[in-house]
Amino acid sequence: MASSIANKLDEYLDRTTNGNGAARKDRAGSNDSTSANGLSPSFGAQKTNDHLDPNSEIDHSHGQVDEDLVLANNLAAISLATQKITENIFTEPKLKKSAPPQGHQVSPEHFEPEKHFYPRVLNAQIHPMVGYFFSLGNERIVARYIHLNPQVNEEVLRKCLEYRPKHFQWAGSDLFNVTTASGHRQMIIVETNSCPSGQKSMPLLSESDEHGGYRLVLESAFKDMIDTADRAMGGLAVVYDKNLMEASGYAATLAEVMKEKVWLVEYYEHDQDPPVKWIDRVMYIRDEKKEWHSIRACFRYVTQKPWNRFPLFTRTVVMNQTVACLAGGRNKMMAAKAYEFYNAELADSGLHVRIPETINNVTKNEIPLWLDSMGGHAVVKVPYSNAGQGVYTITNKQELQEFMDTPQHYDKYIVQSLVGNASWSSITRHGKFYHVGTIPNKKNNTFVNDLRMMVAGNKDGFRPICIYARRARKPLIRNLADDPSTTSWEMLGTNLSVKLPTGEWSTEAARLLLMDRKDFNQLGLGVDDMIDAYIQTVLSVIAIDKMCQRLVKDSADGSGQPTFDINLFEALNPDPALLQEIML
Numbered sequence: 001m002a003s004s005i006a007n008k009l010d011e012y013l014d015r016t017t018n019g020n021g022a023a024r025k026d027r028a029g030s031n032d033s034t035s036a037n038g039l040s041p042s043f044g045a046q047k048t049n050d051h052l053d054p055n056s057e058i059d060h061s062h063g064q065v066d067e068d069l070v071l072a073n074n075l076a077a078i079s080l081a082t083q084k085i086t087e088n089i090f091t092e093p094k095l096k097k098s099a100p101p102q103g104h105q106v107s108p109e110h111f112e113p114e115k116h117f118y119p120r121v122l123n124a125q126i127h128p129m130v131g132y133f134f135s136l137g138n139e140r141i142v143a144r145y146i147h148l149n150p151q152v153n154e155e156v157l158r159k160c161l162e163y164r165p166k167h168f169q170w171a172g173s174d175l176f177n178v179t180t181a182s183g184h185r186q187m188i189i190v191e192t193n194s195c196p197s198g199q200k201s202m203p204l205l206s207e208s209d210e211h212g213g214y215r216l217v218l219e220s221a222f223k224d225m226i227d228t229a230d231r232a233m234g235g236l237a238v239v240y241d242k243n244l245m246e247a248s249g250y251a252a253t254l255a256e257v258m259k260e261k262v263w264l265v266e267y268y269e270h271d272q273d274p275p276v277k278w279i280d281r282v283m284y285i286r287d288e289k290k291e292w293h294s295i296r297a298c299f300r301y302v303t304q305k306p307w308n309r310f311p312l313f314t315r316t317v318v319m320n321q322t323v324a325c326l327a328g329g330r331n332k333m334m335a336a337k338a339y340e341f342y343n344a345e346l347a348d349s350g351l352h353v354r355i356p357e358t359i360n361n362v363t364k365n366e367i368p369l370w371l372d373s374m375g376g377h378a379v380v381k382v383p384y385s386n387a388g389q390g391v392y393t394i395t396n397k398q399e400l401q402e403f404m405d406t407p408q409h410y411d412k413y414i415v416q417s418l419v420g421n422a423s424w425s426s427i428t429r430h431g432k433f434y435h436v437g438t439i440p441n442k443k444n445n446t447f448v449n450d451l452r453m454m455v456a457g458n459k460d461g462f463r464p465i466c467i468y469a470r471r472a473r474k475p476l477i478r479n480l481a482d483d484p485s486t487t488s489w490e491m492l493g494t495n496l497s498v499k500l501p502t503g504e505w506s507t508e509a510a511r512l513l514l515m516d517r518k519d520f521n522q523l524g525l526g527v528d529d530m531i532d533a534y535i536q537t538v539l540s541v542i543a544i545d546k547m548c549q550r551l552v553k554d555s556a557d558g559s560g561q562p563t564f565d566i567n568l569f570e571a572l573n574p575d576p577a578l579l580q581e582i583m584l
Contacts, residue, residue, distance in 0.1 A: 101265065101266045101267075101268075101271070101274075101275050102265070102275050102286055102287055102288045102290075103237070103263045103264065103265035103275050103285040103286060103287050103293070104263070104264060104265075104287065104288065105261040105262065105263055105264070105287075106238075106248070106251040106252050106255050106261065106262050106263075106264050107255055107261050108255045108256045108259055108260070108261075109256065110252045110255060110256075111210065111211060111214075111249070111252035111253055111255075111256060112252075113210050115245065115248065115249070116199070116200060116214065116245055116246065116248065116249030116252070117199075117200050117212075117245075117249075118200050118201060118509060118512070120509075120514070121200065121201060121202065121203055121514060124203040124514050124516035124517075124518070125203065125516055125517050126203045126204065126205055126515060126516060126517075127515055127516055127517050127520040127521075128517075129520070129526070129527060130467065130515040130520060130530070131205055132527060133464070133527050133530045133531070133534075134205055134464060136527075136531075138158075138161040138162070138461060138462070138463075141161070141531050141534065141535070142154065142157055142158050142161065144527075144528070144531060145157065145531055145532075145535060148528060149350065151350040152349065152350035152351055153348070153349040153350055153351070156346070156349040156350075156351060157349075157351060157535070160351070160535075160538055160539060160542060161461050161462055161535075161538060162460075162461035163457065163461060163462065163538075163542050163545075164457065164458065164459050164460075164461065165457040165541065165542070165545045166545060166548065166549060167320070167321050167323055167324045167327070167545055167548035167549070167552070168194065168320055168321075168324040168327075168329060168457075168541055168544050168545040168548060169221040169222070169225070169319055169320060169456060169457050169458065170194070170195065170196075170217055170221050170222075170319060170320055170454075170455075170456050170457075171192055171193065171194060171196060171320075171329065171454070171455055171456075171537070171540075171541045171544075172192070172193050172196025172197070172198055172452055172453065172454040172455070172537075173189055173190075173191070173192045173193070173452070173453050173455075173533075173536065173537035173540050173541075174189075174190040174191050174192075174193070174450050174451070174452055174494075175187045175188060175189055175190060175450060175451045175452075175453060175533050175536060175537070176188050176190055176419055176433075176435060176450055176451075177435070177436040177437075177449075177451065177523075177524075177525065177529065178419055178433040178434060178435060178436060179433070179434065179435075179436050180431055180432065180433060180434075181422065181431070181432065185436060185529075186354060186532065187354070187451070187529065187532045187533045187536050188354040188355060188356065188419075188433065188536070189339070189353060189354060189355050189536055189537075189540050190355075190356075190450060191332055191335065191386075192328065192329065192335060192537070192540040192541060192544060193303075193329060193330065193386060194303075194320045194324045194325045194329025194330055195300055195301055195302070195303050195306075195320055195325075195329075196452070196454055197243050197246055198213070198246075198452055198454045198465070198466045198467075198468055199212060199213045199214050199217075199246050199249060199250075199466060200243075200245050200246050200249070201466075201468040201512055201514065202466035202467065202468060202514075202515065203514060203515060203516050211249075211253045211256070212466075213454070213465045213466040214246075214249050214250055214252075214253040215253050215257065216456065216463075216465050217250070217454075217456050217465055218250065218253055218254055218257050218299075219257060220456040220457075220458050220463060220465070221319065221456040221457060221458050222254070222297075222299055222319050223257065223258075224458050224459065225297065225317050225319055226258065226296075226297045226317065228317065229296040229297045229316075229317045230296060231296060232296075233282065233294055233295075233296035233315070233316070234282070234293060234294030234295045234296045234316075235260070235261070235262070235263060235293060235294075235295055235296065236254060236255075236258060236260065236262045236263065236295065236296065236297050236298075236299075237262065237263035237264070237265065237283065237285055237295045237297075237298045237299070238250050238251040238254065238262060238263070238264050238265075238298075238299045238301060239265055239266075239267050239276060239283075239285075239298055239299070239300055239301065239302055240264075240265075240266055240267070240301035240302060241266065241267055241268050241269065241301070241302045241303060241304050242301075242303060242304070242497075243301065244266075246301070247264065247301045248264060250299055250301065251263075251264040251299075254299060263285050263293065263295065265285050265286075267302055267309060268304075269304055269305055269308065269309065274309075276309070277292070278311060278314070280315070281311055281313065281314045281315045281316070282294055282295070282314070282315050282316050283295040283298055283314065283316040283318075294316075295316050296316060296317065297316065297317040297318075297319075298316055298317070298318045298319075299319055300318050300319060300320060300322075303330065303386060304386070305330075305384065305581060306322050306325050306330065307322050307325060307326055307581060307582045307583060308581040308582070308583055309583065310322040310583065311583050311584065312326075312564050312582070312583070312584055313561065313562055313564075321548075322583075323548050323551060323552055323564070324544065324545070324548055326551070326569070326582070327544050327545075327547040327548040327551055328543070328544035328547055329544055330384065330386055331383055331384055331573070332381050332383040332384075332414055333360055333361065333383035333384075333412065333414055333572075333573050333575070334383075334544075334547060334569075334572060334573055335540075335543075335544060336355070336358045336360055336414060337360065337547065337572050337573075338543040338544045338546065338547035339353040339355055339540065339543050341543070341546070341547065341550075342539070342542065342543035342546060343543075345546075346539075351535075351539060352539075353536065353539045353540050353543055354536060355416075356379070356416040356417040356418075356419060356426075356428075356433070357374075357416065357417040357426070357428040357429065357430070358414055358415070358416050358417075359414065359415040359416075360412075360414055361412050361414075361573075361574060361575075362412065362413045362414060362415050363411065363412065363413075364404065364408070364413065367380055367400075367403070367404070367413065367415060368400060368404075370415045371394060371400060371415070374415075374417055374418070374426040374427055374428065375426055375427035376395070376396075377394070377395050377417075377418040377420060377424055377425060377426045378394055378415050378416065378417065378418050378426055379391065379392065379393050379394070379415070379416045379417070379418050380392045380394060380403060380413055380414075380415055381413060381414050381415075381416065382408060382409075382410055382413060383410070383412065383413065383414055383573075383575075384410065384578060389497075391493070391495075392406075392489075393418060393487075393488040393489050393492050393493070394418075394488070395418070395420070395424060395480055395488040396480070396488075399487070399488060409577060410575055410577045410578060411575050411576065411577055412573075412574070412575045417433075418488075418492075419433050419434060419435055419492075420434060420435065420476075420488070420491075420492065421434050421435065421476050421477065421478060421479075422434045422478075423478060423479050423480075424479070424480050435448045435449075435476060436524065437449060437476055438471060438513075438522045438523060438524065439521070439522050439523070439524045441522075443475075445475035445476075446475060446476050447471040447472050447474075447475050447476060448471065448472040448476055448491060448492050448494060449469050449470060449471040449472070449494060449513060449523060450469065450470055450494045451467065451468075451469050451523075451525075451533055452466075452467065452468050452469070452470070453467055453530075453533045453534055453536075453537040454466045454467070455534070455537050455538060455541060457541065462538045462541070464534050467515050467530065467533075468512065468513065468514060468515060469512075469513035469514075469515075469519070469523055470494040470495065470496050470511055470512060470513060471494060471511050471513055472490065472491050472492055472493055472494050472511070473490045473491075473493070473508075473511065474486055474490040474491050475491070476491050477491065494511070496508045496509065496511055496512060550565070550568065551564060551565050551568060551569055552564060552565070553565050564584060566579075566584075
């Protein structure tokens with residue numbers, strides 16, 4: 001019987017799929033024995049001859065339905081339904097490896113947009129308001145911001161936008177659009193990331209430039225750094241540990257910009273035989289022939305604990321330098337300290353980095369106490385995680401207990417005030433902030449969304465590179481008691497990255513909101529909101545870059561080799577588990 005079912009399942013799938021194995025879009029109107037919902041008509045129904053199709057496969061000698069066929073049809077229908085559900089889940093392409101990963105070279109003229117942008121982005125048209133924002137330039141942005149915020153020191157703001165970053169040239173901030181009970185709207189920084197994603201989600205600003213933001217990042221920030229490298233030291237490389245779509249896009253674009261082949265190689269945290277090694281602080285990459293090649297400049301797309309694979313100081317030019325991640329780009333603990341220090345510096349300017357109220361260096365046993373002080377609602381974060389990992393929204397005792405029962409690798413956490421709805425946000429010294437959210441849909445549902453603003457900086461200052469938004473899985477409810485089955489993370493978590501049990505990454509692209517004519521209107525944003533988000537992003541990047549400069553000291557012996565102030569770092573971030581990971 002089992003073999004009979006398997007054979008008929010194959011026959012059914014052959015009838016209901018097209019040549020490339022994709023489900024037919026017109027299954028409901030086909031001549032097969034499935035109903036409109038994809039299930040066999042006899043599924044869950046009484047089996048009587050009055051309902052039988054004379055053309056169906058029946059054992060006429062006994063007047064019985066072929067039960068093997070019915071079961072096969074129903075199993076196939078379930079399979080096809082599952083396939084339809086997962087259509088909006090994008091899994092990063094990843095070759096099955098029977099051998100350790102090796103580097104390969106990408107040639108100029110190798111850039112193909114369909115490989116480096118989401119399909120829906122390729123067909124999207126940029127929203128005119130977003131295009132207008134990108135056309136403003138820093139001078140007009142300063143003029144507009146000062147007009148709306150006369151308390152801000154114009155000269156200080158101009159110097160911020162003209163700031164030349166020393167260690168943190170490429171960044172992306174995640175922001176929330178929030179309001180208060182009195183209706184005061186503003187953008188606040190959730191976190192600022194080194195080596196951020198975003199290019200694959202941004203419609204082209206100009207259809208004549210197929211490289212989009214890939215070229216902007218490389219020409220705005222990385223090219224100046226490459227020019228300082230000694231060509232005799234070796235080639236160019238893009239090294240990554242996730243997001244092959246964008247990493248390969250940067251490699252192909254870099255090859256065209258520099259007019260030379262570029263190495264592309266994956267480098268994971270737990271590689272037993274990694275294709276990257278360091279000799280005398282110079283990077284070497286292994287190719288398919290097991291030969292090693294020296295690298296003069298590396299575009300780093302390694303985001304997961306890069307400090308345990310990249311030395312803090314290298315002769316190979318690296319963007320971004322690892323110290324940028326330790327100082328706040330991938331370290332939420334140090335980022336909070338960096339914002340605090342920079343806000344003190346900006347005290348008389350009318351500017352400051354806006355963040356949720358943050359408590360640093362909290363041990364696990366202290367978390368319930370801080371939760372009570374914030375009215376029972378808070379966010380707990382593992383400081384060194386990213387891509388939505390290690391973030392816990394807590395609004396009730398069950399969510400608190402689930403966090404307390406979860407094993408953790410690190411010893412210290414940060415606790416932040418929770419931004420929810422008006423009736424269930426954290427109580428802070430500055431009152432309550434709650435989400436503006438999306439424009440209500442036809443069901444009057446409002447969703448939490450964030451905004452990613454990517455920027456790059458060089459000798460001419462900062463410039464915006466790309467923007468996209470993400471919404472939560474479920475709509476925001478007015479009172480938590482209205483739907484106890486919905487968790488706070490389902491309403492507040494916006495990150496699209498999902499880490500699979502295999503260690504690979506997938507993306508819930510259905511929740512991505514593009515800056516195009518269709519999606520942008522859902523956000524309810526205007527040009528002034530984007531200007532506010534841009535300025536907040538720049539301020540947060542400057543704060544982290546200044547923290548880098550505090551941690552990096554000139555050599556005391558006159559050798560020219562900088563040193564890392566490990567004593568200062570340990571005082572600001574006293575976490576022994578982290579200190580053991582750093583590759584000095």
